[in-house]
Amino acid sequence: MIIGVPKEIKNNENRVAVTPAGTQEFIRKGHTVYVQTKAGDGSGFSDEEYKGAGAKILSTAKEVFDIAEMIIKVKEPIEQEYSLIRKDQLVFTYFHFASYEPLAHAMIKTGAICLAYETVERPDRSLPLLVPMSEVAGRMAIQEGAKYLEKPLKGRGILLGGVPGVMPAKVLILGGGVVGTNAAKIAAGMGADVVITDVNLNRLRYLDDVMPKNVHTMASNDYVLRELVKTSDLIVGGVLIPGAKAPKLITRDMLKTMRPGTVLVDVAVDQGGCIETCKPTTHEDPTYIIDDIVHYCVANMPGAVPYTSTLALTNATLPYALKLANNGWKKACKENDDLLKGLNVVQGKVVYKAVADAFNLPYTNVQEVL
Numbered sequence: 001m002i003i004g005v006p007k008e009i010k011n012n013e014n015r016v017a018v019t020p021a022g023t024q025e026f027i028r029k030g031h032t033v034y035v036q037t038k039a040g041d042g043s044g045f046s047d048e049e050y051k052g053a054g055a056k057i058l059s060t061a062k063e064v065f066d067i068a069e070m071i072i073k074v075k076e077p078i079e080q081e082y083s084l085i086r087k088d089q090l091v092f093t094y095f096h097f098a099s100y101e102p103l104a105h106a107m108i109k110t111g112a113i114c115l116a117y118e119t120v121e122r123p124d125r126s127l128p129l130l131v132p133m134s135e136v137a138g139r140m141a142i143q144e145g146a147k148y149l150e151k152p153l154k155g156r157g158i159l160l161g162g163v164p165g166v167m168p169a170k171v172l173i174l175g176g177g178v179v180g181t182n183a184a185k186i187a188a189g190m191g192a193d194v195v196i197t198d199v200n201l202n203r204l205r206y207l208d209d210v211m212p213k214n215v216h217t218m219a220s221n222d223y224v225l226r227e228l229v230k231t232s233d234l235i236v237g238g239v240l241i242p243g244a245k246a247p248k249l250i251t252r253d254m255l256k257t258m259r260p261g262t263v264l265v266d267v268a269v270d271q272g273g274c275i276e277t278c279k280p281t282t283h284e285d286p287t288y289i290i291d292d293i294v295h296y297c298v299a300n301m302p303g304a305v306p307y308t309s310t311l312a313l314t315n316a317t318l319p320y321a322l323k324l325a326n327n328g329w330k331k332a333c334k335e336n337d338d339l340l341k342g343l344n345v346v347q348g349k350v351v352y353k354a355v356a357d358a359f360n361l362p363y364t365n366v367q368e369v370l
Contacts (some may be wrong), residue, residue, distance in 0.1 A: 001325040002032045004068025006061040007039040010075045012283035014042025014306035014315065015071040017093065020053040022318045027054035031325050033311060043310040057261045063282065065089075068289050070329075072321055074313065075300060076103055087111035088347065092321060093135075094118055097344055098245045099272040107345045113213055113329050118270075119243045119352060120320060120342035127242060129320065131178050132312035135265075136302040138182030138238060141265040142171070142239075144301070145234040146190065148263045148287060148294050156261030159234050161191025168192045172232035174220070174249050176203045179238030179267045187234075188212045195228060225249060230257050237266040237274040243344070244354035245272040252276045260292035271296045274363040334370055342370070 004024055005018045016039050018026075023033045033055040037112050038048055045243035047057050051166060058064050065071060065084035078084060078103075085091060086203055090110065095116040097104045107114050117129035125241050127134075130350040142160070151157035151167065162168035168176040171187045174181045178200035187194045188211065196211075197220035198204050204217040211217075229235060229250065246268040255277065273279075282301040287296050302309035323332045344352040349364040356363035 001328070002067055002069045003321075004064040004071045005033065005035045006054075006064045006071065006073060006081075007036040007041055008074050008303075009061075009080070009220075010044075010078055010300060010303070011302040013075055013300050015074040015310045016040045016045065016306075017074050017314070017317070018134045018321075019043075019125045019218065019314050020049040020055075022321075023050055023053040024316050025318060025322060026325060028044060029326060030323060032056070034058050034067055034155065035065050042187045043306040045310075046326075051352060058277050070102055070324060072317070075303075076100070077107070079106075082110070085112045088113065090115065090168055090324065092117070092324060094270070094315075095344055097352075097355040098243060099270060101359050103243055104345070104350070104355060104359060104361070108348050108350065109327050112345070113343070113347065114345040115324070115329065115342045116243070116344045116352075117317065117342070119344060121242060122338055125128040129313075130240075131340075132316050133302045133309065134178035134238075134240075135182050136305060136309050136312060137267045137326050138179035138236075139186045140240070140301050140305065141179070141236045142186040142190065142192075142234075143266050144286075144296055144298075145171075145236065145263050145265045148296055151261075152285070154261065154289060155263050155292070156259060158172070160187065160234070168214075169233040170231055171195070172228050172235045173197070174225075175237065175238035175268075176207050177198065177219070177238060177239070177240060180236070183236045183238060183267075184215050187301070188215050192234075195232075197228070198222065215308050220249070222328040226254060226257070227263075229254050230259075232258070232262060233369055234263045234265070235275075237264070237268050239268055239274040242272060242354070245358055246274040248274060248276045250275040250277075255291040255293045257295055258291075258326060261294065263296065265293045265296045267276045267301065269299050270327060272292070273297065279299065328360060330370055340366060
């Protein structure tokens with residue numbers, strides 16, 4: 001198969017979808033890999049390293065898209081890439097369709113096969129291609145939240161871990177999944193007073209067992225959240241419904257009850273956000289303020305630590321990408337249920353129900369396109 005790796009062009013997106021090591025694995029299996037020049041620079045991988053691994057370097061994204069049967073990316077295609085995608089071309093990347101209707105319509109129009117990292121799902125309901133970036137984003141949420149709690153950045157002016165004689169900050173984490181667990185680990189390690197909320201009592205029991213003593217668990221409901229936000233200094237949103245829009249747990253009216261300078265970090269922004277006042281921001285301009293509350297809603301948080309993120313992501317994606325390259329998308333999806341659940345849009349048809357439901361689009365059972 002001919003595989004194309006274009007350079008990411010989203011604001012401050014420095015990750016790359018395939019490393020030189022991954023390139024070498026494709027070459028060893030008899031595939032051809034084309035990489036756009038400088039695609040790996042932001043992650044610390046040079047064109048020479050890709051050439052050494054057997055890749056061919058092309059100057060423009062158009063050349064990569066024109067020649068490739070499978071495009072492997074990190075982030076969803078953006079407007080200037082829509083016209084580059086061809087009918088029947090396989091695009092393997094994060095799409096997050098349910099958060100952006102124009103993208104869904106554009107990909108339907110291309111007639112391409114859109115296989116989304118975020119909906120590849122194992123039998124135990126874990127999301128193997130979302131996990132590594134959720135781990136990065138969860139840890140970063142505390143790192144960034146601690147920074148924006150500083151007064152010069154309009155935060156409350158509170159040190160996350162406090163000092164002897166001074167109470168630590170209160171951190172509220174919405175969701176006990178991968179993002180929430182990783183956020184809690186870092187916040188607890190920095191000495192904060194942490195509360196994780198979730199609707200799954202079994203998950204809360206597990207977290208209660210494994211977390212340090214400064215992490216507390218609470219069953220989530222509207223009443224509980226309304227009480228907790230009044231005294232929280234940093235609130236991290238980490239709620240995910242695979243392939244669908246995130247539920248709005250923090251509503252606009254709750255902002256009035258928070259203390260000025262409270263910081264909100266919405267990691268769920270890729271799926272529409274679990275904070276009502278959330279709107280996607282960039283690393284270039286990461287925050288905005290509503291009712292004296294600092295909102296950090298960067299839609300590609302792991303892009304700020306591209307070396308770590310690229311390695312973590314490709315560790316997870318490469319085995320699946322090799323299955324697609326070795327067998328073609330139809331055979332690979334028939335033989336692997338994980339990949340089958342990754343299919344979102346196929347040759348103009350929406351085959352992932354949550355995406356169809358999000359925009360009232362016609363839904364086609366995935367078996368019909370196989």
